[in-house]
Amino acid sequence: MSTRRVVVVSAGLSVPSSTKLLADQLGTAVARAVEARGAEVEVRHIELRPLAHALADHLLTGFATGDLAEVLGAVRSADALVVVTPVFSASYSGLFKIFFDVLERGAIDGTPVIVAATAGTPRHSLVLDHALRPLFSHLRASIVPTGVFAASEDFGDSLLEKRIDQAAAELAALITIGSGDQPVVAARRSVEDELAAPTPFERLLREAGGDSVR
Amino acid sequence: MGIQIGIFTVGDVTPDPTTGRTPTEHERIKATVEIAKKAEEVGLDVFATGEHHNPPFIASNPTATLAYIGALTERIILSTATTLITTTDPVLIAEDYAKLQHLTDGRNDLMMGRGNTGPVYPWFGKDIRQGINLAIENYALLRRLWSEEGDNGVDWEGRFRTPLQGYSSTPRPLAGVAPFVWHGSIRSPEIAEQAAYYGDGYFHNHIFWPASHAAQMVNLYRERFEHYGHGRADQAIVGLGGQIFMHKDSQEAVRQFRPYFDNAPVYGHGPTLEEFTEHTPLTVGSPQQVLERTLSFREYAGDYQRQLFLVDHAGLPLKTVLEQLDLLGEILPELRKGFAEGRPDHVPDAPTHASLVAAATPVQVDA
Numbered sequence: 001m002s003t004r005r006v007v008v009v010s011a012g013l014s015v016p017s018s019t020k021l022l023a024d025q026l027g028t029a030v031a032r033a034v035e036a037r038g039a040e041v042e043v044r045h046i047e048l049r050p051l052a053h054a055l056a057d058h059l060l061t062g063f064a065t066g067d068l069a070e071v072l073g074a075v076r077s078a079d080a081l082v083v084v085t086p087v088f089s090a091s092y093s094g095l096f097k098i099f100f101d102v103l104e105r106g107a108i109d110g111t112p113v114i115v116a117a118t119a120g121t122p123r124h125s126l127v128l129d130h131a132l133r134p135l136f137s138h139l140r141a142s143i144v145p146t147g148v149f150a151a152s153e154d155f156g157d158s159l160l161e162k163r164i165d166q167a168a169a170e171l172a173a174l175i176t177i178g179s180g181d182q183p184v185v186a187a188r189r190s191v192e193d194e195l196a197a198p199t200p201f202e203r204l205l206r207e208a209g210g211d212s213v214r
Numbered sequence: 215m216g217i218q219i220g221i222f223t224v225g226d227v228t229p230d231p232t233t234g235r236t237p238t239e240h241e242r243i244k245a246t247v248e249i250a251k252k253a254e255e256v257g258l259d260v261f262a263t264g265e266h267h268n269p270p271f272i273a274s275n276p277t278a279t280l281a282y283i284g285a286l287t288e289r290i291i292l293s294t295a296t297t298l299i300t301t302t303d304p305v306l307i308a309e310d311y312a313k314l315q316h317l318t319d320g321r322n323d324l325m326m327g328r329g330n331t332g333p334v335y336p337w338f339g340k341d342i343r344q345g346i347n348l349a350i351e352n353y354a355l356l357r358r359l360w361s362e363e364g365d366n367g368v369d370w371e372g373r374f375r376t377p378l379q380g381y382s383s384t385p386r387p388l389a390g391v392a393p394f395v396w397h398g399s400i401r402s403p404e405i406a407e408q409a410a411y412y413g414d415g416y417f418h419n420h421i422f423w424p425a426s427h428a429a430q431m432v433n434l435y436r437e438r439f440e441h442y443g444h445g446r447a448d449q450a451i452v453g454l455g456g457q458i459f460m461h462k463d464s465q466e467a468v469r470q471f472r473p474y475f476d477n478a479p480v481y482g483h484g485p486t487l488e489e490f491t492e493h494t495p496l497t498v499g500s501p502q503q504v505l506e507r508t509l510s511f512r513e514y515a516g517d518y519q520r521q522l523f524l525v526d527h528a529g530l531p532l533k534t535v536l537e538q539l540d541l542l543g544e545i546l547p548e549l550r551k552g553f554a555e556g557r558p559d560h561v562p563d564a565p566t567h568a569s570l571v572a573a574a575t576p577v578q579v580d581a
Binding site: 059198 | 346347348350351354372373401402403404406407408410411422423424427430431434438442480481482483484485489490493
């Protein structure tokens with residue numbers, strides 16, 4: 001069984017950041033859960049703060065450069081994602097949203113994902129269901145049933161740890177079933193796919209004529 | 215000639231950020247004509263105009279513009295960058311560009327493009343989500359309109375326009391040979407595939423985005439050109455854009471261009487000029503720097519047939535654009551020499567109407 005690549009994306013801004021703290025705990029829990037199923041795992045942490053300028057440039061120019069290009073590639077090829085955002089004005093942060101706005105269409109089709117968020121008060125806990133789940137449904141990711149929300153007061157509470165472990169176990173199950181090589185959800189063809197293996201023109205002609213059967 | 219060197223314009227009406235003044239539409243249209251005349255005067259081979267139907271552009275009706283320029287010039291090839299094959303009726307394209315051939319004695323070709331502004335499509339009864347399909351169906355019809363004649367005309371039925379029965383477009387292409395067609399696309403492999411399938415030219419605008427994107431698309435087109443049996447991959451007909459700003463003193467070039475760069479409609483307010491010149495083919499500096507950078511395009515695109523520069527956007531005043539063309543004219547002999555160096559004999563020259571007519575004429579063999 002090949003090594004499972006898990007990418008943890010966190011959008012915390014302050015140092016230290018409770019968002020990064022939750023991201024670290026989730027990353028550790030996912031590694032433990034995948035290993036418990038007898039698979040090898042590699043967890044990579046990506047912080048968005050150092051990419052903020054590159055992300056704004058991407059919005060304006062339409063292309064990624066340097067570290068951002070490499071990071072977007074890592075997300076595209078990840079077997080699973082853990083995404084963690086602070087709550088800003090009752091939703092995910094703008095920086096978090098920009099990152100997923102510039103991802104190429106289809107980049108995380110079918111990718112299992114844990115959605116997680118932090119806030120200063122538990123009254124924001126529904127952000128997972130009102131903001132994060134619709135976003136990742138739109139991106140056609142496979143969201144695990146357990147989301148993880150942590151208000152300041154939750155850190156140090158064993159119930160948070162329990163939810164983290166539950167979400168990690170659900171994610172681990174999704175990426176260790178079967179050979180792991182067959183995606184659960186069929187991914188849309190990307191520009192990269194098309195460059196590597198172009199659709200023959202005769203087929204493009206048929207599709208232009210309304211024949212959508214591949 | 216091996217490679218054609220010229221300029222292309224998108225016809226944007228943009229305030230000059232150094233003065234705050236916006237040219238009128240009339241001024242911009244007349245300036246476009248002056249720029250084209252100057253391009254011929256300094257020895258360039260091609261002038262191409264875009265097609266847009268929305269502000270802040272004045273680039274609607276490219277064939278009227280090109281015909282007018284054709285009457286004021288002698289030699290320069292008149293082209294588009296691009297002609298909207300998605301929202302323009304292919305019947306009108308067949309007529310307009312054949313008419314332009316007759317008026318300019320075959321000095322024109324054209325480049326197909328899709329247009330990326332969603333709201334423009336419904337103005338012409340179309341839907342941008344069908345962009346690729348429109349480009350494919352409309353172009354397939356256009357080819358038939360140009361190639362099939364006789365008493366019966368063309369019978370045609372498709373998805374996107376009214377059926378045709380026994381239709382022949384007029385006038386017929388000059389000497390029975392349609393204008394050469396380029397297909398332009400930045401990031402749609404389907405369009406490179408289309409160009410390769412027909413053995414037409416492929417053009418990458420090669421500005422705004424990293425050169426690696428252009429290299430990927432050009433390589434795909436070259437491979438598929440060979441796949442479809444039109445020749446070897448290095449014999450495919452490739453064009454590239456490019457964006458330059460020159461001054462004898464390279465620091466002065468940067469100083470003068472920076473306000474235009476910083477406020478440019480497409481990429482302004484984002485990366486610095488230094489970052490953007492590193493990441494994309496934009497070159498701001500001395501004529502020698504522009505010469506060297508331009509000749510280096512061959513390293514990833516191979517020997518190619520057409521190089522067009524963008525020199526008149528982002529609010530640059532006419533006087534500055536004409537100065538830029540003078541500078542371009544000065545390095546033109548060196549550019550041509552550099553492009554000719556090491557160019558294998560089997561790489562075709564840039565196509566012209568004369569070369570297409572010659573290729574279509576059966577060779578007479580003495581008995």
